[in-house]
Amino acid sequence: MCGITGWVSWNKDLTRYPAILENMTETLAPRGPDASGKWLTANCAFGHRRLSVIDPAGGAQPMVRRREDDTYVIVYNGELYNAPELRRELESSGYSFRTTCDTEVLLLSYMEWGESCVDRLNGIFAFAVWDDNRRRVFLARDRLGVKPLFYALRDGELLFGSEPKAILAHPGFPAEVDAEGLAEVFALGPARTPGHGIYRGLKELLPGHCLTFTPEGASTRAYWRLEALPHRDDEEDTAEHIRWLLRDTLERQLVSDVPVCALLSGGLDSSALSALAADYYARTGQGTIDTYSIDYVGNDKHFRASVYQPNPDRPWVDRMREHLNTRHHFVEFDTPELVDSLRSVVLARDTPGMADVDGSLLLFCREIKKNATVAISGEAADEVFGGYPWFHRKEALEANTFPWAISTEARFGLLSPELAKAIRPEEYVADRYRQAIGEVPHLDGEDPAARRMREMSYLNITRFMPTLLDRKDRMSMACGLEVRVPYCDHRLVQYVWNVPWSIKSKNGREKGILRHALRGVLPDDVIDRKKSPFPKTHNPAYAQAVKRWVLDILDDSRSPLRPLVNAGQLRKLAADDLDSFQIPFFGQLMTGPQTFAFLAQVDTWLREYKVRLVL
Numbered sequence: 001m002c003g004i005t006g007w008v009s010w011n012k013d014l015t016r017y018p019a020i021l022e023n024m025t026e027t028l029a030p031r032g033p034d035a036s037g038k039w040l041t042a043n044c045a046f047g048h049r050r051l052s053v054i055d056p057a058g059g060a061q062p063m064v065r066r067r068e069d070d071t072y073v074i075v076y077n078g079e080l081y082n083a084p085e086l087r088r089e090l091e092s093s094g095y096s097f098r099t100t101c102d103t104e105v106l107l108l109s110y111m112e113w114g115e116s117c118v119d120r121l122n123g124i125f126a127f128a129v130w131d132d133n134r135r136r137v138f139l140a141r142d143r144l145g146v147k148p149l150f151y152a153l154r155d156g157e158l159l160f161g162s163e164p165k166a167i168l169a170h171p172g173f174p175a176e177v178d179a180e181g182l183a184e185v186f187a188l189g190p191a192r193t194p195g196h197g198i199y200r201g202l203k204e205l206l207p208g209h210c211l212t213f214t215p216e217g218a219s220t221r222a223y224w225r226l227e228a229l230p231h232r233d234d235e236e237d238t239a240e241h242i243r244w245l246l247r248d249t250l251e252r253q254l255v256s257d258v259p260v261c262a263l264l265s266g267g268l269d270s271s272a273l274s275a276l277a278a279d280y281y282a283r284t285g286q287g288t289i290d291t292y293s294i295d296y297v298g299n300d301k302h303f304r305a306s307v308y309q310p311n312p313d314r315p316w317v318d319r320m321r322e323h324l325n326t327r328h329h330f331v332e333f334d335t336p337e338l339v340d341s342l343r344s345v346v347l348a349r350d351t352p353g354m355a356d357v358d359g360s361l362l363l364f365c366r367e368i369k370k371n372a373t374v375a376i377s378g379e380a381a382d383e384v385f386g387g388y389p390w391f392h393r394k395e396a397l398e399a400n401t402f403p404w405a406i407s408t409e410a411r412f413g414l415l416s417p418e419l420a421k422a423i424r425p426e427e428y429v430a431d432r433y434r435q436a437i438g439e440v441p442h443l444d445g446e447d448p449a450a451r452r453m454r455e456m457s458y459l460n461i462t463r464f465m466p467t468l469l470d471r472k473d474r475m476s477m478a479c480g481l482e483v484r485v486p487y488c489d490h491r492l493v494q495y496v497w498n499v500p501w502s503i504k505s506k507n508g509r510e511k512g513i514l515r516h517a518l519r520g521v522l523p524d525d526v527i528d529r530k531k532s533p534f535p536k537t538h539n540p541a542y543a544q545a546v547k548r549w550v551l552d553i554l555d556d557s558r559s560p561l562r563p564l565v566n567a568g569q570l571r572k573l574a575a576d577d578l579d580s581f582q583i584p585f586f587g588q589l590m591t592g593p594q595t596f597a598f599l600a601q602v603d604t605w606l607r608e609y610k611v612r613l614v615l
Contacts, residue, residue, distance in 0.1 A: 002061065003028025003049040003477070004075040004149075005166040006128055008137050008158040010215045014045045020170060021045040027165040030348075031077075031477040037061050039073050044130045044137065047166075048075045051480055053374060054257050058099030063107055071132035074107040077162055078125030078147045079484065081252035086120060110138070118210055118223045122252075124488070126205070128160060136214040143224040143490040144380075145194075145207030145466050148473055152201050158213045163474070164202060164350040168609070176200040178614045179422045182564075185602065186415060187425035190354050191404060191467045193432050198351050200614060207466070224490065226458065228441040231498045238503055239517040241495065246517070249489040250276045250376070258373040263483075264291040264328070265534075266316025268511060269378030269387075271526050272518050273486060277376060278324045290372060291326040293317045294364045297334040298539040316529060323523055331367045333360060335541040339549070342597055346604045348478035349470075355597035356536055358471055365479040373482060379472050380487040383460040384496050385511040386504050387531050390456075397452055401433050404464060411595070414573070419564045422615050436463055453501040461493065536594075543593040547574050550596045553603050560606035560613075561599060570599070 005024045007014060014021070021038055025047030029036070032049025039046045039062035048061040064073050080086065083102040086109055091097070095108050102123075109117040110129045118140045126149035129138045139160060141149045151160040152167055159167045167173050177185075178200045184192045192198065195206045205211055208224035233241060250273055254260055262274045274291055281289045295314060321328035341359030346352060348362060368375055382388050390396035390403035399406050412425045440458045442451055469485065476483040487493075496504070499513060506512030515527045551574055553559045554567050573592060605611065 002051055002075075002077040003031030003162045003166070004061075004077050004126065004128060005047045005161040006075060006137070006159070007045045007170065008130075008213055009043060010156045012157070013042045015040055015042055017045070021047050024159075024161065024166045024169045025049060027169045028162055030480060031162060033480040035060060039064065039075075039130075041132075043135065044073070044132075046073060046075045046128065046130065051373070051477075051482060052258065053079065053482055054101045054255075056257060059101030059103050061103060063103050065104075065107055065111065067111060069133060071130075072107060072111055073130040073132070074103065074110070074127060076103050076106055076125065076127035077149075078123055078127070078142065079253075079482075080105060080121060080123040080125065081249070081255075081489075082120075082122040115140075115210060115212065122490070124484070126162060134214075136212055138210065138212050139205060140210040140223075141205045141207055143208040144461075144469070144488045144493060146469050146473065146485055146488050148470065149205045150197050151203055151205060151211065152197075153213075153218050154201065156215075158218065162477075164197060164199060167202060168199070168350070173199075173201070174612065175609045176612045176614050182419065182613070182615075183423035183425060183428040185352060186419070186564075187412075187423060187428045188405075188432065189598075190352075190471065191402070191464055193435075194462060194466060207462075226441065226461065226494060226497050228443045228454065229498050230443065231500055231503075235503050235506065235513070235516075238499055239513055242492070242513065242517040243521070245489065245492045245495065246272065246486065247276055249486045249492060251280050253376065253484045253486055254280060256374045259290075259371065260374040260376065261290040261292055261368060261372040262326075262376040263378065264293050264317060264320055264326070265313045265378070265532070266293070266318075266320050266526070266529070267313070267378070267532055268515065268518070268522070268527065268529060269381035269487065271316075271320050271522055272514075273376050273378055274320060274326065275324060275521050278326060288325065288327050290329065291321060291324075292329045292331060292364070292368050292375070294360060295330065295332045296338070296360070296537040296539060297332055298541070299537065313532065316526065319523070319526060323526075329367075329371070331364055333363050333537075335537065335539050335545060337363060338537060338542060339545045342546075342601055343604050343608075344478070345475070346601050346608060348474050350605075350609070352598060352601040352605050353474075354467075354471055355594045355601065356542065357534055357594075358475060359597075360536070361471065361475040361534070362478060365476045365481045365483075369479045369481045373480075375476070375481060375483045377472060377483045377485050378487065379468055379483075379485045380465050380493075381511065381514065382531065383457075383465040383468075384487055384493055385514045386453075386457065386460075386501070387511045388460070389510075389531075391453075391460075392505075392510060397456065401429060402436075402459060402463065403456065405429055405433075414566055414569050414595070414599075416564055416566050450501065457497060461497070543596075546593050546596040546600055549600045550574070550603075553600065559603055560611070561603035564602070565599065 028049040032051045034052045035050040037048045046062045062073050062075050080102040083105045086105050090108050124146035125142045126147040161167045181198045197203050211220045264270050264274045277289050345358040396403040440455050504513050
């Protein structure tokens with residue numbers, strides 16, 4: 001895993017601006033703490049920060065290969081899980097390799113197959129290839145958008161980077177946000193519109209898309225989308241195929257030249273991956289795998305069950321670590337460091353995020369990085385297999401909006417009248433929902449119930465899942481930790497996407513077919529455990545700390561947040577019991593403390609990035 005950036009211009013001599021490329025590249029140092037590289041010619045400047053995972057000695061970037069008079073240069077962030085197969089195919093076509101890294105496999109794949117190379121890739125990736133002879137740059141992003149890639153087009157120039165900060169480091173790209181950008185922040189929150197970069201003029205290359213930039217201009221195309229196809233397998237064959245896909249995917253993703261661990265919450269998704277990994281380690285003589293879990297000081301006393309978080313993780317973590325005999329690490333955080341992390345999260349994301357859910361993940365990754373460089377995570381299983389409560393609730397299924405955005409009036413009431421008038425949050429969410437529903441592919445003759453469940457799955461995979469993948473990438477890479485997400489294997493996602501809901505929800509359970517597929521892999525009580533999301537703090541000290549923070553902001557006449565919020569409503573909320581303020585948002589109940597933490601993040605973002613609002 002790495003950080004990539006670049007600048008392509010048809011009207012400037014970029015060799016005159018090495019300092020700009022250096023600044024853009026160094027913003028990504030946390031993503032790649034092991035090495036830095038630059039490549040600079042008149043029209044193209046590439047920068048790279050490296051996190052060494054495969055072939056630490058031979059995989060330096062930017063990587064350059066020449067064939068006759070042609071020069072090809074690549075910067076790449078990601079992992080190819082089918083690199084061995086591609087390598088053998090390329091060798092049979094006459095190519096020779098100088099390294100054992102997948103970067104060289106990817107570059108030679110482009111040289112052999114051109115832009116269609118993306119159709120052959122199994123992995124998580126964002127990359128750019130400069131084709132010197134044809135005077136073009138080709139950018140591509142993996143099918144599910146696990147790895148980020150932002151870009152901006154201006155006056156015959158292309159800027160790109162793994163994170164917005166790399167592009168913001170260019171003097172020609174100021175940190176400006178217009179009404180649409182603010183609507184993304186306040187109306188949609190982290191579940192932003194795919195392709196939207198928040199900052200004015202900034203875009204994110206969509207998952208499964210590629211971009212070509214030449215002197216004639218830029219063009220983008222989709223090379224992969226979810227397809228609606230008839231599902232021919234019966235229930236048992238479906239479970240067997242899912243089990244095979246999971247095992248094959250995980251074993252590909254355990255390949256590494258540096259230490260690998262697994263995240264273990266004691267839930268179905270992470271327990272399954274930990275069990276399969278432990279089995280693979282035992283079969284291949286690699287010993288015992290390390291596992292990690294997270295908790296908070298005081299949660300043993302303050303935990304309160306809810307429909308979104310029915311029970312604490314700790315007893316289930318104990319159950320699984322003993323069952324698998326892993327080398328387990330309990331990581332626990334206290335309120336002061338969690339509050340402090342809210343600022344670090346903004347700098348990692350370049351935008352406001354998911355409050356303490358982000359902050360705790362950042363701290364968690366920082367601890368894991370002390371002993372490992374790669375982690376396996378159960379992210380995305382709920383979106384793929386239908387695990388969230390809203391898949392099973394009549395009011396969510398019948399709502400004409402995103403299921404995680406129901407009952408947002410209370411949140412919108414915290415905006416200032418001026419901001420609400422500028423961004424029209426209800427209209428904005430409705431427009432984005434119509435856009436999403438309009439994209440859904442269907443089968444001819446689908447009955448209304450099947451059609452709606454297909455829509456719900458599509459919304460979760462294309463709108464909510466990117467939120468969590470973005471969070472996982474940004475928090476982990478801010479610590480130089482690579483996190484792999486087996487449930488995002490495109491073969492698995494495409495297959496399960498077409499599984500009928502009657503099979504997917506076997507026995508009337510969320511993720512029913514996954515539970516069935518894991519019989520014999522996990523203990524029955526773990527298989528039957530009710531879904532519980534990433535844990536949050538229940539310590540009242542956290543609520544008091546973020547409340548004081550926001551009240552101090554409201555008392556600061558220089559605060560850039562003040563004109564954007566309804567100060568009276570916020571003060572009233574602060575005077576009440578913060579936990580009484582609960583709305584379904586961000587995949588769980590967004591409580592008063594999380595709302596205050598989010599607003600504190602907005603204030604931090606506007607100050608730290610010196611954001612200029614263009615309304």
